Amino acid sequence: MMKALRLPGRALGGFDHGVHPPHHKERTEDLPIQRLPFGSRFVMPLGQHIGAPSVPVVKAGDAVRRGQLIAGPGGFVSVALHSPVTGKVLDVGPHRYSDGTFREAIAIEADPYDSQEFEGAPIDWESLSLEAFIGEVQKAGIVGMGGAAFPCHVKYSLPEGTRIRCLLINGAECEPYLTTDHRLMVERPEALLHGAEIVRSKLGAEEIVIGVEKNKPDAIEMLQRSIGPGQPVRVVPLEVKYPQGAEKMLIKSIFGVEVPAGKLPRDVQIAVNNVGTIVAIADYFQKGMPLIERVVTVSGPGVAYPANLLAPLGTPIRDLLRFAGGLKEETRQVVMGGPMMGASIADLDAPILKGSSGILALTANETGRPEERPCIRCGRCVEACPYFLNPARFARLARARLYEEMAEKYNVMDCVECGCCTYSCPSGIPIVQHIRTAKDYLRSMTRKEK
Amino acid sequence: MTQKDPKLLIQPGPQLRQEMTTPVVMRDVWYALTPATLAGIWFFGLGAFLVLLASIAGAVLVEWFFSPQEKRRYFLGDGSAILTGWLLGLTLPPALPMWMAFIGGAVAIGLGKTIWGGLGGNLFNPALVGRAFLLATFPIAMTTWTAPGDFFSIPSSVFALPLMQGEVDALTQASPLGLMKFAHKETGFFDLLFGNTSGSLGETSGLLLILGGVYLWWRRDLDWRIPVGILAAAMVFSSILFLIDPDKYPGPIFSALSGGMLLGAIYMATDPVTSPLTPKGTWIFAIGIGLLVILIRVFGGFPEGMMYAILLMNAVTPLIDRYTQPRVFGRGLDSK
Amino acid sequence: MSDQEQQAPAGGAEEPSPNRLVGTLAVAGLISGVIIIAVYLATFNTIKENKARELREAVFRVLPGVAHMQKLLLKDGKLVVSHVEEKDEEPIYAGYDKEGNFIGYAIPSAGPGFQDTISVLYGYRPKERLVVGMWILDSRETPGLGDKIYKDAAFVANFDRLEVDPKIVAVKKGTKSKPNEIDAITGATISSKAVVRIINEGNERWLSKLPEPGSEPAFEKVEEKKGEKGKEGQEHPPGANDEGL
Amino acid sequence: MAKSQQQAYDEFIKGVWRENPVFVQVLGMCPMLAVTNSAINGIAMGLATFFVLVCSSFFVSLLKSFIPKQVRISCFIIIIATFVTVVDYTLLALVPKVHKELGAFIPLIVANCLILGRQEAFASKNTIPMAMLDAVGMASGFLLALVSLGGIREILGEGKLLGFSLFGPNFEPWVIMILPPGGFITLGLMLLFFNWVEERKKKLDAQLAAAEGGAD
Amino acid sequence: MGDLGWIFISALLINNFVLAYFLGLCPFLGVSGKLETSFRLGMATVFVMVITALCAWILNTYVLIYAPYLRLISFIVVIASVVQFIEMVIKKLSPALFRSLGIFLPLITTNCAILGLAIFATNKGYGLWEGLVYALGAGLGFTLAIVLMAGLREETELSEVPVLVKGIAFNLIISGILSMAFMGFAGLFSSS
Numbered sequence A: 001m002m003k004a005l006r007l008p009g010r011a012l013g014g015f016d017h018g019v020h021p022p023h024h025k026e027r028t029e030d031l032p033i034q035r036l037p038f039g040s041r042f043v044m045p046l047g048q049h050i051g052a053p054s055v056p057v058v059k060a061g062d063a064v065r066r067g068q069l070i071a072g073p074g075g076f077v078s079v080a081l082h083s084p085v086t087g088k089v090l091d092v093g094p095h096r097y098s099d100g101t102f103r104e105a106i107a108i109e110a111d112p113y114d115s116q117e118f119e120g121a122p123i124d125w126e127s128l129s130l131e132a133f134i135g136e137v138q139k140a141g142i143v144g145m146g147g148a149a150f151p152c153h154v155k156y157s158l159p160e161g162t163r164i165r166c167l168l169i170n171g172a173e174c175e176p177y178l179t180t181d182h183r184l185m186v187e188r189p190e191a192l193l194h195g196a197e198i199v200r201s202k203l204g205a206e207e208i209v210i211g212v213e214k215n216k217p218d219a220i221e222m223l224q225r226s227i228g229p230g231q232p233v234r235v236v237p238l239e240v241k242y243p244q245g246a247e248k249m250l251i252k253s254i255f256g257v258e259v260p261a262g263k264l265p266r267d268v269q270i271a272v273n274n275v276g277t278i279v280a281i282a283d284y285f286q287k288g289m290p291l292i293e294r295v296v297t298v299s300g301p302g303v304a305y306p307a308n309l310l311a312p313l314g315t316p317i318r319d320l321l322r323f324a325g326g327l328k329e330e331t332r333q334v335v336m337g338g339p340m341m342g343a344s345i346a347d348l349d350a351p352i353l354k355g356s357s358g359i360l361a362l363t364a365n366e367t368g369r370p371e372e373r374p375c376i377r378c379g380r381c382v383e384a385c386p387y388f389l390n391p392a393r394f395a396r397l398a399r400a401r402l403y404e405e406m407a408e409k410y411n412v413m414d415c416v417e418c419g420c421c422t423y424s425c426p427s428g429i430p431i432v433q434h435i436r437t438a439k440d441y442l443r444s445m446t447r448k449e450k
Numbered sequence B: 001m002t003q004k005d006p007k008l009l010i011q012p013g014p015q016l017r018q019e020m021t022t023p024v025v026m027r028d029v030w031y032a033l034t035p036a037t038l039a040g041i042w043f044f045g046l047g048a049f050l051v052l053l054a055s056i057a058g059a060v061l062v063e064w065f066f067s068p069q070e071k072r073r074y075f076l077g078d079g080s081a082i083l084t085g086w087l088l089g090l091t092l093p094p095a096l097p098m099w100m101a102f103i104g105g106a107v108a109i110g111l112g113k114t115i116w117g118g119l120g121g122n123l124f125n126p127a128l129v130g131r132a133f134l135l136a137t138f139p140i141a142m143t144t145w146t147a148p149g150d151f152f153s154i155p156s157s158v159f160a161l162p163l164m165q166g167e168v169d170a171l172t173q174a175s176p177l178g179l180m181k182f183a184h185k186e187t188g189f190f191d192l193l194f195g196n197t198s199g200s201l202g203e204t205s206g207l208l209l210i211l212g213g214v215y216l217w218w219r220r221d222l223d224w225r226i227p228v229g230i231l232a233a234a235m236v237f238s239s240i241l242f243l244i245d246p247d248k249y250p251g252p253i254f255s256a257l258s259g260g261m262l263l264g265a266i267y268m269a270t271d272p273v274t275s276p277l278t279p280k281g282t283w284i285f286a287i288g289i290g291l292l293v294i295l296i297r298v299f300g301g302f303p304e305g306m307m308y309a310i311l312l313m314n315a316v317t318p319l320i321d322r323y324t325q326p327r328v329f330g331r332g333l334d335s336k
Numbered sequence C: 001m002s003d004q005e006q007q008a009p010a011g012g013a014e015e016p017s018p019n020r021l022v023g024t025l026a027v028a029g030l031i032s033g034v035i036i037i038a039v040y041l042a043t044f045n046t047i048k049e050n051k052a053r054e055l056r057e058a059v060f061r062v063l064p065g066v067a068h069m070q071k072l073l074l075k076d077g078k079l080v081v082s083h084v085e086e087k088d089e090e091p092i093y094a095g096y097d098k099e100g101n102f103i104g105y106a107i108p109s110a111g112p113g114f115q116d117t118i119s120v121l122y123g124y125r126p127k128e129r130l131v132v133g134m135w136i137l138d139s140r141e142t143p144g145l146g147d148k149i150y151k152d153a154a155f156v157a158n159f160d161r162l163e164v165d166p167k168i169v170a171v172k173k174g175t176k177s178k179p180n181e182i183d184a185i186t187g188a189t190i191s192s193k194a195v196v197r198i199i200n201e202g203n204e205r206w207l208s209k210l211p212e213p214g215s216e217p218a219f220e221k222v223e224e225k226k227g228e229k230g231k232e233g234q235e236h237p238p239g240a241n242d243e244g245l
Numbered sequence D: 001m002a003k004s005q006q007q008a009y010d011e012f013i014k015g016v017w018r019e020n021p022v023f024v025q026v027l028g029m030c031p032m033l034a035v036t037n038s039a040i041n042g043i044a045m046g047l048a049t050f051f052v053l054v055c056s057s058f059f060v061s062l063l064k065s066f067i068p069k070q071v072r073i074s075c076f077i078i079i080i081a082t083f084v085t086v087v088d089y090t091l092l093a094l095v096p097k098v099h100k101e102l103g104a105f106i107p108l109i110v111a112n113c114l115i116l117g118r119q120e121a122f123a124s125k126n127t128i129p130m131a132m133l134d135a136v137g138m139a140s141g142f143l144l145a146l147v148s149l150g151g152i153r154e155i156l157g158e159g160k161l162l163g164f165s166l167f168g169p170n171f172e173p174w175v176i177m178i179l180p181p182g183g184f185i186t187l188g189l190m191l192l193f194f195n196w197v198e199e200r201k202k203k204l205d206a207q208l209a210a211a212e213g214g215a216d
Numbered sequence E: 001m002g003d004l005g006w007i008f009i010s011a012l013l014i015n016n017f018v019l020a021y022f023l024g025l026c027p028f029l030g031v032s033g034k035l036e037t038s039f040r041l042g043m044a045t046v047f048v049m050v051i052t053a054l055c056a057w058i059l060n061t062y063v064l065i066y067a068p069y070l071r072l073i074s075f076i077v078v079i080a081s082v083v084q085f086i087e088m089v090i091k092k093l094s095p096a097l098f099r100s101l102g103i104f105l106p107l108i109t110t111n112c113a114i115l116g117l118a119i120f121a122t123n124k125g126y127g128l129w130e131g132l133v134y135a136l137g138a139g140l141g142f143t144l145a146i147v148l149m150a151g152l153r154e155e156t157e158l159s160e161v162p163v164l165v166k167g168i169a170f171n172l173i174i175s176g177i178l179s180m181a182f183m184g185f186a187g188l189f190s191s192s
């Protein structure tokens, strides 16, 4: 077992390596969250989280209310889905996903005459047992909103003998452009603190720590001001560096502890949640509202009026872009998520999901890539990799298809695909892509062995 | 659909890239070298400039000749061949016959780079492979150093016919290192710093070399650990020797400023291709060079050991790289 | 040409007996021994003569005016004349003129040069405490640079009259000013200094052990059958150094 | 008869060119690189090897049926060592200057894999005439390689060939050619050249074959 | 630098058996593909060389002064037999050591570096200690060269060396450059 966690009073000096991309947050960081008007057609993919897809409980033609359960969890590592609007189920079947593939989804047509008010009642969380609380979180369909969309209740289901001493709230938001967590911290600090308190007390943690990058001074100030007397909450300002928000880096920065490879934060007695996740939990227990909407930053030089939008899940990306003034002529690429870890969007009619923190329209300026040239062994990638891997070696080995060697000698499976290496390579080598190929291959091999 | 979609690119992340590209890095090194080169030409005259040009020509021609037709522009476009010829030229005696400098440049690229698979494949510093070849091939011409002279008078040896010897008519003068090694005489600090000594083009003006190095460091083009490690190791080693016998052994300042030390430490040992990848490896590499330089200079058969020190450590680099893999985050910390 | 022979070098027999194996080896060894000894005997005299001549030539070169020589060994702190091959011997050679008068010693010495060990033979006249000649027996110095220590007549001539006191010193070419200095070769300072150091070491080793001038071992005319050949060594032709090895 | 003549010619020529021990099989490099800094040394070493190879092959072929398999390598080595000793003494007696240049590398002919390899692969399995042809061919190929390598190194390294000055007194010698790195690099480049020629030939052959195929 | 010290440095660096004398080229070019193997081959070579120096000294001192003409043959036969004997002993005593070094022993015993060591040590007239130090230097020098070579070659496995160059030609040229770099050691500790 790990040694007991020390809870130092201040940040312990940050993590090593990483990169400093220009953060471009000035476009949206001061724009209040706006509610996106309801559109007419919504698509809720059944597998928008990590784990088993949800199981539909409605069929074509059913009328649904906003917040009504439309799909139940498909297993333990799975969550419920709720209707984002009041309206009618159009069909349950394959729909286009943002990467262009077709996936099972429930399509809903909004009732144009409905007020789309959400009606619900608060839940008495204080009397819930831990198991019941976990069940509620699963029922609320809450997944990690920090990007991975990992079902939240799974994180809270601790194996025998594990204890959480600290709830760490991830407000780093280190991806360029994105400001959703930032705005939530500024505008809804009470909800955040309330949600945190719920989770803390249920998990039995001693302390809540909120890590925020120093480029959000207003958020830090607002949180600090909102902390009630006696609340065991600390707000820790962090160095501005990518990937500060990766949970293991965050833990290293704040506690000076390395989460061992292959282990989870809970193994060092920490639970990590994104700001958005905690706010969603607060909303559920305060208002009874399951996860049916989220804040999305629409930004990038390709849109005229960047914005932080509170949008119902399932809204087509096109609607968000239209609200932000539409795509400019020079747009070359639209990305879902941040520009470092996010993926290109192939179809603008695809919906936003629980994990979509941003829609970015990028121009040739950002998407241009240096011509690929031979690796000059400059070591920039090595010095960028926060996991202390050897990306230059990966690229070389992958080109020679020596995937096994990559895993055996160089721990390629530890790579989180943060993209720092590719970002920093002056020779334009798509290192992460090579790594993904290798990992896919290795995974398929282990699967075959089984 | 109300709005016509622009044609959207689908590309894997990360979408952002930092601005530095390999050709820009190489060009930065050009800029950094320019002041010291101009100063060198000013001191040694046009002849030295011709030698430099010949060496660059040799390098570029071979690079052109051996690159596949469709990739020629691309190969030459990264500017590394010119850099190789340039750096080689900076280490040559100013009165070297041009044909020798040309052969040096050709060998540098031919044996030092092309054979290894081009940019990034070579494991030895190409410019120094060229120089080592020249030194072993034409040892006398390569160790005939002329004093700084008139700007417009070109030593006739520069124009020696191919394959033929050049008569050195300029004033030959032992370089500071030669004086040190064979006569135990130190050259003054300011002469070393400002470059009014005999030697090669690129080693005379220490101050400008350092300025260029600072520029490169500022542009993040070179690994500061290498020059710092080399100079520190060399100075510590020579301080120890100096304390033992100040009459016989050079002091640390002289060691750091004389000969190819600065040019080698700032521009050649730092060649990204042939230096280790990891920071720890880089320190080992740098300290190894620092110690070898002094070892060769003081106890070896040559007045200058920079070139051999770098080449020898180049040969060790694959081993260094292999044994200095960084500790992967979250691995191997059971003891903690 | 029979085809069967092609595949069976060992005669195709099964396990030959160990005796057979040892026997074969013994026979092979015997035959080879016989051949070798035959060649050895046939070439023995020529080789011995060659070696002796080489040595004599070298001694004659470093000791001008010599007509006869003999080998001296240090036995119990005394130099004695030796005519037989002995193991672990470190000989020097004494040179005599036609009348058998002592002229000087030829002293071999060796040490590290630029590349590898340099073996030097030098002539020494104890009366004047002078080095009177130097000859490189063996070296692997760089062609064109270090090999000037024997190819460059001017350098070799440095050693024709050189005082050993207090110590021989190599100075930069053209700055020789004292009788114990030599001009080093430009571009091969290290080899030049190595030669000087080797001679100095030879002196250190031997000079204190030499008998008082005048009491050198006398020339013993034992078996001087083919000493006539040494005539060519009468004087020291500067150019003759070339390729003489 | 015509056929066996053809075969004999084949055995001979394969060693000289097609299976040249140095350029194609890359055998016997140690003794050859060390001493080939001039053409004359190359010739001397080549001839010494020639003698040893031919004599050993003769004896091995002659005695092949008497030598039990288990001790054949030892016997081969004894035979080879015998002839190397013979060469060593003969050179020392007849041409002491050459012997001095080649120095310790003459005894090392014993270790030359080429010689042992030919005994094992050929002489011990073939008739005396065939073994002789093979040995002479291989040895000639070796000699050819030594001479050409020594020649190139001498021409560039001293501006001479076999001691005759080629470029006049002002020639600047390429000292490296006589030094060890020159040996490595020159042989490397020669092999490279061989590869290139082979490649060209293959390409041409392929083209020819294609053209003929079309014509047929 | 004492005499023994210089003998060691000279054999190790200045007159490296492989890079300056061209001895042991075939293991050097043939076995240098993998670092691990190269290192073990090097260690085995050190071992055999030290034994060789011992054998050569014994032979030179007690046998060959009476029969100099048997030098070559006796070197070969004696070295090969002694190494074979030791191989058997090692196999008995330490199978692990045998597995890591043993497989190389028969490979090495007949190569020219070993024989060369015996002959050079004899020609230079080295005594017992000098011979042993010489063997140690030469063996370690061989190890150094082959380990560096293996490192370089493993690295070039992954780069795009032109097909035409790959193979022995390339290895020779790398050796040439390495040999050029080792020239830097010339004159070490011999300049006064």
Ligand SMILES: Cc1cc2nc3c(=O)[nH]c(=O)nc-3n(C[C@H](O)[C@H](O)[C@H](O)COP(=O)(O)O)c2cc1C
Binding pocket: A143, A144, A145, A146, A147, A148, A149, A150, A170, A171, A172, A173, A174, A175, A243, A244, A245, A246, A247, A248, A272, A273, A274, A275, A277, A278, A341, A416, A417, A418
């Ligand atoms: C490279 C990388 C960068 C990340 N950046 C952030 C971030 O900026 N903000 C964030 O909340 N989560 C970020 N995450 C996700 C966190 O590691 C972690 O999964 C998350 O904070 C857990 O909270 P959640 O489950 O509530 O989303 C990042 C992950 C990776 C691998």
Ligand SMILES: Cc1cc2nc3c(=O)[nH]c(=O)nc-3n(C[C@H](O)[C@H](O)[C@H](O)COP(=O)(O)O)c2cc1C
Binding pocket: B090, B091, B135, B142, B143, B144, B145, B174, B175, B177, B178, B179, B199, B200, B202, B203, B258, B259, B260, B261, B263, B264, B268, B302, B303, B304, B305, B306, B307, B308
């Ligand atoms: C990077 C670099 C490496 C050098 N390496 C050597 C060297 O290895 N040997 C050398 O003689 N000169 C070298 N030089 C030139 C020397 O600095 C110096 O000018 C020369 O050794 C003077 O020696 P000399 O007195 O023998 O003529 C080098 C120069 C540079 C810039």
Ligand SMILES: Cc1cc2nc3c(=O)[nH]c(=O)nc-3n(C[C@H](O)[C@H](O)[C@H](O)COP(=O)(O)O)c2cc1C
Binding pocket: B135, B136, B137, B139, B143, B178, B182, B301, B302, B303, C114, C115, C141, C142, C143, C145, C146, C147, C185, C186, C187, C188, C189, C190, C191, C192, D175
């Ligand atoms: C390839 C090469 C071989 C050399 N060989 C020798 C040599 O054999 N002997 C020697 O004394 N110097 C040799 N040198 C020169 C020495 O490195 C050193 O520069 C020289 O001894 C300095 O002499 P100087 O001050 O008279 O120029 C060689 C230099 C090179 C580049």
Ligand SMILES: Cc1cc2nc3c(=O)[nH]c(=O)nc-3n(C[C@H](O)[C@H](O)[C@H](O)CO)c2cc1C
Binding pocket: A376, B025, B026, B029, B080, B081, B083, B084, B085, B087, B113, B118, B119, B120, B121, B122, B125, B126, B127, B128, B221, B222, B267, B268, B269, B270, B271, B272, B273, B274
């Ligand atoms: C900081 C820096 C230093 C360099 N130094 C050298 C050098 O010393 N010699 C050289 O041939 N190329 C040098 N290059 C250029 C390039 O890396 C070199 O041509 C590659 O080694 C060719 O594969 C340098 C490049 C950079 C960025």
Ligand code: SF4
Binding pocket: A384, A385, A386, A387, A388, A389, A390, A391, A414, A415, A416, A417, A418, A419, A420, A421, A422, A431, A432, A435
């Ligand atoms: S993508 Fe993987 S290898 Fe690259 S920097 Fe991130 S963790 Fe390291």
Ligand code: SF4
Binding pocket: A374, A375, A376, A377, A378, A379, A380, A381, A382, A391, A392, A395, A421, A424, A425, A426, A427, A428, A429, A431
């Ligand atoms: S950043 Fe790119 S060029 Fe530099 S070492 Fe890494 S892969 Fe090679």
Ligand code: SF4
Binding pocket: D026, D027, D028, D029, D030, D031, D111, D112, D113, D114, E025, E026, E027, E111, E112
């Ligand atoms: S060991 Fe044998 S095969 Fe190898 S190079 Fe030497 S002679 Fe040739």
Ligand code: SF4
Binding pocket: D113, E026, E027, E030, E106, E107, E108, E110, E111, E112
């Ligand atoms: S035994 Fe022969 S083939 Fe094997 S490495 Fe030694 S010399 Fe080469």
Ligand code: FES
Binding pocket: D028, D029, D030, D031, D111, D112, D113, E022, E023, E024, E025, E026, E027, E111, E112, E113
């Ligand atoms: S290793 Fe040198 S001949 Fe075999």
